[in-house]
Amino acid sequence: MKLTSRNFKSCLAVAGLALVMLAGRISPAATIRLRAQAVVEAHQDVRLGDIATVTDADPRKAEDLANTVVLSGVEKDQKLGAESILMALMAQRGVSSLGSDLRMGGAVDCRISIGTPAARAAVPAAPVSSQNTADIASTPVRAMGAAETAGAPVSQQPAGQAIAQSGAKAATPGSQNPSQAPADGRNLTLSQLITQQVQTGLNGSSENVRIVFESINPLLDTQPAGDRKWLCRPLTKSLLGTVSFEAQLVEGAKIFDRLNVQARVVIRQRVVVATRRVVRGDVIAEGQVAMEDQWLDRKLPKLFELATDVVGLEAVRDVDVGGILDQRDFREALMAHKNEPVNVIYVAGSMQVQISGRAMDDGKLHDRIDVRNESTGERYDAVMIGRNLAVAGGTLTAAQEKKLQESQQ
Numbered sequence: 001m002k003l004t005s006r007n008f009k010s011c012l013a014v015a016g017l018a019l020v021m022l023a024g025r026i027s028p029a030a031t032i033r034l035r036a037q038a039v040v041e042a043h044q045d046v047r048l049g050d051i052a053t054v055t056d057a058d059p060r061k062a063e064d065l066a067n068t069v070v071l072s073g074v075e076k077d078q079k080l081g082a083e084s085i086l087m088a089l090m091a092q093r094g095v096s097s098l099g100s101d102l103r104m105g106g107a108v109d110c111r112i113s114i115g116t117p118a119a120r121a122a123v124p125a126a127p128v129s130s131q132n133t134a135d136i137a138s139t140p141v142r143a144m145g146a147a148e149t150a151g152a153p154v155s156q157q158p159a160g161q162a163i164a165q166s167g168a169k170a171a172t173p174g175s176q177n178p179s180q181a182p183a184d185g186r187n188l189t190l191s192q193l194i195t196q197q198v199q200t201g202l203n204g205s206s207e208n209v210r211i212v213f214e215s216i217n218p219l220l221d222t223q224p225a226g227d228r229k230w231l232c233r234p235l236t237k238s239l240l241g242t243v244s245f246e247a248q249l250v251e252g253a254k255i256f257d258r259l260n261v262q263a264r265v266v267i268r269q270r271v272v273v274a275t276r277r278v279v280r281g282d283v284i285a286e287g288q289v290a291m292e293d294q295w296l297d298r299k300l301p302k303l304f305e306l307a308t309d310v311v312g313l314e315a316v317r318d319v320d321v322g323g324i325l326d327q328r329d330f331r332e333a334l335m336a337h338k339n340e341p342v343n344v345i346y347v348a349g350s351m352q353v354q355i356s357g358r359a360m361d362d363g364k365l366h367d368r369i370d371v372r373n374e375s376t377g378e379r380y381d382a383v384m385i386g387r388n389l390a391v392a393g394g395t396l397t398a399a400q401e402k403k404l405q406e407s408q409q
Contacts, residue, residue: 030056030065033106034082039115046071048089051080051110068092074112081109087231190230190247190261191220197232198265201239210295212264214242219249219259227251232261240265241297266295271324272304278319283333283365283387284310285405286398289325302327312365335384336363344371344382345404347394357382357390 031054038051048054049066056062070088071080082104191213199209213220224230232247243265249257273292278284289307304310304325314333319325336342336359346353356374363369363384371382371390382390386405396404 030054030061030102032104034085034104034110036107037111037113039113040074042075042114043073045069046074046112048085051112052106074114077113079109079111187223188230189221189223190232190259193230193232194245194261194263198239202267204267208268210266214262214264217259219257220261224249228256240267240299266297268293269296272307272310274319274321274323274325277321278315280315280317282315284313284315286311286402294324300326332364334362335365335387336369336390338362340388342371342388342390345391347391347396
């Protein structure tokens with residue numbers, strides 16, 4: 001056979017392939033084909049197999065890769081891009097375990113919808129049209145930062161926050177208006193991008209969320225040039241308090257800069273506060289509490305929502321003036337205990353007479369209980385308005401009730 005230039009190249013290719021096979025290092029590349037749409041259950045982790053078809057020569061490797069969590073606790077419909085998925089895979093599994101031959105194709109992004117298992121099964125896994133496909137076959141791992149990309153697992157990130165890439169609200173005065181910024185995140189400053197991610201994660205607006213960047217770096221407010229853009233993700237579970245972010249400035253497959261950013265995040269919340277000092281054992285009355293806006297740096301799920309929710313409860317610890325009232329610091333208070341003496345104010349028109357009685361039942365604030373007259377043995381109904389204090393025979397206005405409560409203290 002005549003050895004031509006073409007034949008010579010073919011022989012070299014075959015020889016190289018044989019050497020690799022003999023060395024035991026060859027394995028067909030794993031392939032990920034992203035679907036254009038998928039349906040998942042609310043509050044569930046989204047795994048790669050939920051939104052893509054994963055194939056590999058080794059079925060066990062394909063199954064293992066398909067079980068990788070790429071989005072945590074999804075709560076609403078959203079769109080997840082191929083680039084974000086690749087970043088999530090590297091953060092979860094590490095670059096070395098994915099291999100340089102990993103291929104990713106299919107849709108450019110996947111629209112994830114919340115639905116039932118039945119709806120989930122109805123979504124076809126067929127390949128999407130070539131008009132909406134992305135192929136990252138050529139060393140996609142390097143396109144996302146190679147071995148340098150590392151950080152907290154995606155499963156630890158807040159729901160819907162795998163990678164922040166689009167639309168941000170202004171982080172600092174005078175910065176670009178995000179409503180005029182490109183939807184793909186280009187030309188956004190890093191501070192704008194982080195602000196958008198925090199506000200989205202906390203479901204708040206610029207009026208209700210404050211961000212102070214503790215890191216000092218000119219790159220925070222420098223607009224990326226050309227087609228460059230920032231990619232960032234939080235390294236902490238919570239987006240409140242001190243939050244660290246990992247950021248990369250990229251253009252296509254090339255990384256131009258890396259930056260770790262630390263920010264202080266607080267959120268405005270309407271809370272119930274004490275207007276007077278509360279001592280352990282006090283029963284809260286109207287006027288002792290009020291509603292107020294405060295900036296919080298952590299989630300406090302046991303706070304009261306309304307001031308009226310605290311009235312009539314007994315404090316189990318002291319609270320200073322202005323202190324936020326927590327449900328764990330209060331309990332249901334009994335104004336009267338069965339068989340204990342109570343003072344009863346008998347109301348007849350404008351006349352009020354105080355008599356002694358004995359409670360026949362336990363009673364909380366404004367409970368109607370059975371009371372026995374200690375002198376005559378007569379029994380009648382009375383309404384508890386304070387500790388061991390009740391009213392019978394008529395009703396009192398809020399002002400009269402408050403005056404009686406204060407007179408008994």
